[in-house]
Amino acid sequence: MAKNTQQAASTVSIEGAAKGPGSANPKQGKELTGAQAIIASLEAEGANLVFGYPGGQAIKIYDALYDSDILTHVLARHEQGAVHEADGYARSTGDVGVAIVTSGPGATNTVTGIATAYMDSVPLVVITGQVPSTAIGTDSFQESDIVGITMPVVKHSYLVQDVDEIAPTFREAFHIAKTGRPGPVLIDVPSDIQSQVTVFDYPDSVNIPSYRPTYRGNAKQIRAAAEMISQARQPVLYVGGGTLISKAGPAVAALAHAANIPMVTTLMAKGAVPASDPLNFGLVGMHGSKYANRAINRSDLIIACGARFSDRVTGNVASFAPGAKLIHIDIDPAEIGKVREAQVPIVGDLRRVLENLVQLLEDGEVALPDTAAWVKQLDAWRERYPLYDKRLDESAEQIVPELAMKLLSEALDPADSIVATEVGQHQMWAAQFIDRELPRTFLTSGGLGTMGFGFPAAIGAAIGNPGKTVVCIAGDGSFQMNSQEMATAAINGAAVKVVILDNRALGMVRQWQKLFYKGRFSATELDICPDFVKLAEAYGWNAAQVSDPAQLAAAYRTMLDTPGPYLLDVIIPRDQSVFPMVPPGGRTGEPIGAIDTQEGARELQALEGGDR
Amino acid sequence: MNEMIHVLSALVENKPGVLSRVTGLISRRGFNIESLSVGPTEDPTKSRVTAIVRADDVAYEQITKQLHKLISVHKITDLTDERAIERELVLFKVNAPAERRSEIIEIANVFRANIVDVGRTSLTVEATGDEGKLKGMEDLFRAYGIKEIIRTGKIAMSRNSKEA
Ligand SMILES: Cc1ncc(C[n+]2csc(CCOP(=O)(O)OP(=O)(O)O)c2C)c(N)n1
Numbered sequence: 001m002a003k004n005t006q007q008a009a010s011t012v013s014i015e016g017a018a019k020g021p022g023s024a025n026p027k028q029g030k031e032l033t034g035a036q037a038i039i040a041s042l043e044a045e046g047a048n049l050v051f052g053y054p055g056g057q058a059i060k061i062y063d064a065l066y067d068s069d070i071l072t073h074v075l076a077r078h079e080q081g082a083v084h085e086a087d088g089y090a091r092s093t094g095d096v097g098v099a100i101v102t103s104g105p106g107a108t109n110t111v112t113g114i115a116t117a118y119m120d121s122v123p124l125v126v127i128t129g130q131v132p133s134t135a136i137g138t139d140s141f142q143e144s145d146i147v148g149i150t151m152p153v154v155k156h157s158y159l160v161q162d163v164d165e166i167a168p169t170f171r172e173a174f175h176i177a178k179t180g181r182p183g184p185v186l187i188d189v190p191s192d193i194q195s196q197v198t199v200f201d202y203p204d205s206v207n208i209p210s211y212r213p214t215y216r217g218n219a220k221q222i223r224a225a226a227e228m229i230s231q232a233r234q235p236v237l238y239v240g241g242g243t244l245i246s247k248a249g250p251a252v253a254a255l256a257h258a259a260n261i262p263m264v265t266t267l268m269a270k271g272a273v274p275a276s277d278p279l280n281f282g283l284v285g286m287h288g289s290k291y292a293n294r295a296i297n298r299s300d301l302i303i304a305c306g307a308r309f310s311d312r313v314t315g316n317v318a319s320f321a322p323g324a325k326l327i328h329i330d331i332d333p334a335e336i337g338k339v340r341e342a343q344v345p346i347v348g349d350l351r352r353v354l355e356n357l358v359q360l361l362e363d364g365e366v367a368l369p370d371t372a373a374w375v376k377q378l379d380a381w382r383e384r385y386p387l388y389d390k391r392l393d394e395s396a397e398q399i400v401p402e403l404a405m406k407l408l409s410e411a412l413d414p415a416d417s418i419v420a421t422e423v424g425q426h427q428m429w430a431a432q433f434i435d436r437e438l439p440r441t442f443l444t445s446g447g448l449g450t451m452g453f454g455f456p457a458a459i460g461a462a463i464g465n466p467g468k469t470v471v472c473i474a475g476d477g478s479f480q481m482n483s484q485e486m487a488t489a490a491i492n493g494a495a496v497k498v499v500i501l502d503n504r505a506l507g508m509v510r511q512w513q514k515l516f517y518k519g520r521f522s523a524t525e526l527d528i529c530p531d532f533v534k535l536a537e538a539y540g541w542n543a544a545q546v547s548d549p550a551q552l553a554a555a556y557r558t559m560l561d562t563p564g565p566y567l568l569d570v571i572i573p574r575d576q577s578v579f580p581m582v583p584p585g586g587r588t589g590e591p592i593g594a595i596d597t598q599e600g601a602r603e604l605q606a607l608e609g610g611d612r
Numbered sequence: 613m614n615e616m617i618h619v620l621s622a623l624v625e626n627k628p629g630v631l632s633r634v635t636g637l638i639s640r641r642g643f644n645i646e647s648l649s650v651g652p653t654e655d656p657t658k659s660r661v662t663a664i665v666r667a668d669d670v671a672y673e674q675i676t677k678q679l680h681k682l683i684s685v686h687k688i689t690d691l692t693d694e695r696a697i698e699r700e701l702v703l704f705k706v707n708a709p710a711e712r713r714s715e716i717i718e719i720a721n722v723f724r725a726n727i728v729d730v731g732r733t734s735l736t737v738e739a740t741g742d743e744g745k746l747k748g749m750e751d752l753f754r755a756y757g758i759k760e761i762i763r764t765g766k767i768a769m770s771r772n773s774k775e776a
Contacts, residue, residue: 337670
């Protein structure tokens with residue numbers, strides 16, 4: 001009997017049951033105000049950490065929060081910071097991230113954070129205070145129609161109109177945020193509802209007939225996929241962020257090894273399969289390696305695993321992987337056929353689908369493909385077109401960013417560290433050179449490309465993963481977008497290590513200007529301002545600057561060995577470009593700037609003037 | 613690819629904001645809604661949205677899949693290819709000098725339309741029907757001069773309705 005219940009509970013948990021006590025919470029059946037019911041709902045869901053910023057229309061929620069022994073509140077220094085922190089917490093732990101803010105400007109300040117989470121399918125519940133019901137629609141003080149403003153960037157949203165709806169709304173919101181393709185859910189609560197009284201009745205289940213994600217893949221389609229794989233000679237597993245969400249990394253690797261199929265990963269999938277796996281050929285797309293891009297482009301079969309054919313991966317869609325058939329596995333049916341027609345579409349939970357698929361291959365139901373020559377070819381390309389060749393930089397007197405990232409990667413224990421990035425060149429260098437072995441250890445804004453995401457996300461990850469080393473790789477531009485969060489880190493004991501690849505430039509935009517706009521550097525060169533070391537010290541952080549390549553390894557050691565938050569300002573040349581690069585809309589198989597070891601140089605003949 | 617007119621019928625929650633979720637999504641993904649009608653169904657907790665959109669087949673499929681993802685949307689039916697029953701209501705205010713009134717009334721009768729208002733120089737005709745019929749009337753009334761046209765937007769229902 002007990003066993004049965006447990007089994008039932010574990011099936012439900014896949015379907016999005018509360019992580020916490022649910023209806024068995026101690027406040028069940030008690031009379032609570034709306035604000036207290038909000039806090040009780042979060043507790044019933046098992047949340048123990050919320051990020052936020054108070055204000056007039058959230059004051060009652062904050063008053064109720066004052067009594068909670070379960071919830072720890074992290075006071076951000078900007079609502080955008082709060083949402084990215086909740087996001088970093090969610091990405092690194094797999095739990096739902098929670099943020100609480102006030103109405104009007106508090107609510108509008110969350111928009112970038114919500115949109116960032118939406119684009120990368122991150123489960124969040126964002127609670128916004130709202131002006132009293134009777135004042136809605138009158139342009140009252142600090143009123144904003146946040147449900148309307150965020151409609152395009154939420155998975156779902158609620159305007160609570162009745163205090164008795166609070167508990168079921170929260171249950172639904174958490175369920176929706178974390179099931180199917182996860183995403184942010186917003187709950188807007190007018191302040192009069194927060195003070196009305198309700199008998200707290202937290203439900204365990206939800207009933208949303210219009211929302212039933214498909215978890216089990218169609219058996220016939222899975223069989224068709226197995227047969228297609230068996231016929232392939234040059235197959236590639238195209239591994240996307242859905243792999244992390246579905247915990248399907250081991251299943252992807254199992255398929256790769258069962259049938260000897262090389263894997264390439266998107267930016268979002270970094271860590272889904274270990275970097276050390278010889279069949280993992282790493283990053284594809286605009287700044288992916290030449291060998292990974294060639295692999296997908298010359299494949300005869302793409303097995304897309306929770307990946308969405310972003311334009312940052314495909315370049316020009318018309319010339320992308322022209323000879324490939326497509327098996328597309330995703331829990332979101334809208335992704336299948338959106339960019340590229342799939343010969344075998346499979347809607348379902350990636351892990352379950354792949355496990356079934358591997359079973360068919362292992363049972364000998366279909367023959368294994370003969371891919372030996374193909375894998376050998378890829379190995380040869382990997383040998384010939386590496387991402388980095390130190391001979392190119394042997395005489396460098398300044399710190400070379402690629403080398404800086406390689407050194408950092410070597411200094412980190414992949415099993416015990418989390419790396420977050422901002423957005424720009426440094427993000428791409430990090431993606432190319434920071435090796436990750438475990439899922440949820442590389443946090444980056446892939447879909448929206450939000451400068452200002454990485455640092456607060458690192459704080460959220462540090463608070464959510466005590467004991468782990470959390471490093472934020474930032475640009476000098478991006479870091480200034482949310483540098484006020486240094487206070488949040490300092491006060492909450494988040495021992496974040498910020499490595500700024502400081503090129504005194506909005507480097508990525510400057511690179512485009514250099515390559516495609518005749519070197520007209522319009523508004524992309526930053527002055528040496530602020531002094532990052534002094535800025536960090538003002539927040540009580542330790543900090544240092546390093547510009548000598550010979551000192552870099554020691555500087556990393558000091559940073560990692562010093563307790564508490566630490567900022568390392570790494571001075572790199574302004575004029576470095578990220579290579580290889582598939583020019584926007586270009587053919588991914590032939591990026592510019594790849595290293596060709598046979599020639600002993602970068603392939604830059606396509607560029608006017610060349611680069612370094 | 614060829615764009616064509618699609619009759620999209622969506623069964624949605626009858627709640628505030630749902631219409632703007634639906635129409636916002638369609639327009640956000642780059643499609644123009646040519647006509648739209650909304651009303652409650654036999655189940656008062658649900659509404660029926662009928663939207664006419666112009667899109668090629670691939671794009672249309674994408675819209676319907678995206679709409680399906682809205683938590684407030686229960687069901688999407690494409691009534692384009694079916695022999696669906698389509699109706700629209702139109703009011704025509706037609707120039708009608710005294711000596712030509714009887715002609716206009718005759719046309720209205722042929723189309724089984726009603727005269728709903730009579731002014732000194734105009735008649736207002738109410739007509740329901742499918743697109744072909746209403747277009748036919750409009751063409752005939754043009755000869756007299758149409759002062760104003762108001763239309764409701766199409767509603768549509770499948771002929772062998774097996775819907776829940
Ligand atoms: C909020 C936001 N504004 C603008 C951009 C456009 N953008 C993309 S990369 C980039 C430059 C980033 O500069 P920095 O953080 O210094 O990194 P670098 O490229 O120099 O490594 C800019 C401005 C963006 N992605 N996000």
